Amino acid sequence: MDKKFVMGIVLLIFLGIVIGCSKDVQEDKRDEKSPQQDMEESQKEKDPIQEKIQEMTVEEKVGQMVMVGLEGHSLDEHVQEMIENHYVGGFILFSKNIENPQQLVNLTDDLKNANGKNSIPLFLSIDEEGGRVSRMPPEFKKLPPNGAIGKKNDPMLSHEIGRTIAKQIKSLGFNxxxxxxxxINSNPNNPVxxxxxxxxxxxxVSELGIQTMKGIQSENILSVVKHFPGHGDTDVDSHLGLPLVNKDIDELMELELLPFKKAIDNGADTVMVAHILYDKIDPQHPATLSKPIIQGILREQLGFNGLIITDDMTMGAIMENYDIGEAAIQSIKAGSDIVLVCHEYENEVKVLDALKNAVENGEIPEDRIDQSLYRILKIKKDYGLADEKIEDIEIDKINREMGRILENF
Structure with a gap:
């Protein structure tokens, strides 16, 4: 055999071994990761919110997706049951629950204390708009309605009003x-x-609304903008019946939806949906039960990724036209994250049982409620919600701030 040929073969084998070893070394180096890289990848893989969701029962998950009201000025057996057996995600209080500042702080503290065995803190909410929609005890000074604020048209003043409202309700235990x-107040016949x-x-509406929202958020209070897609052009009070708005999506995009879109672009993280039938968009369901409106418009067209809460499901718009349990199921299927049930223990139980059964029988997939649950737990975490007691109400200090605001009117 030719020596040159043999030497060529040997050289090729040698080069193959060298290249192969070099490749193995390079791959070994690529496989080597610093402790920092290992930690970062481990943190990415371990999402504490997802881990928490995986530990929860169906009852616990459904409970977080319902906010309820209560009767009277203190906790009763129904409230205890809502917390201990149904794991509700939060409460809303009204004037009927409020006598004076100290009683109110005792009530919010008691709710937090009752929730102590649960690892997820409560939403404690209230409608505090100023003007005629105010739940505050009489010891606090009253702010003017938004209509008067709009006539001033001062964004800095609106921000200060939002911040002061947030301080006020925070001092009483709300979050x-x-x-x-x-x-938009576009219909002079609007009764609500x-x-x-x-x-x-x-x-x-957009500029002052956004500044009020940011003022509320600046005190680490969740601001829920409302009433999506717009309650301004109605002539029926949804507390009593179901309003009808005969507008299509293009018409809404030209007016009603503009403040919501701008608020979303400016950091709105929670939206309340109204009980209004938009028959040109969804002739069968009001907005609170409508997938084309909640998923199609709010989520997809406006790009909202935050928390969606229904208006009170015990209002006439729902109760006069639907079974409240079935309405709650439809609302969650449509894309709502939280169902608000403000009045009567029987209604609250009916909604909780209906949602639980719908998940267990497969009508609502469990991964669907997990999506909402993730948003709920994330926003509670982001805002640092905790079931901590209130130490000082600071009525005089807040009233002084209110007084400075009222000098503008």
């Missing part, structure tokens, strides 16, 4: 405010909005 109203709206001008 969520169903405000501001982003409805009126001066709760900043203006009939969408630019004023």
């Amino acid at each position: 969520m405010d169903f405000a501001p109203v982003l409805d 909005i009126g001066d709760r709206s900043f203006s009939s001008d969408e630019k004023i």
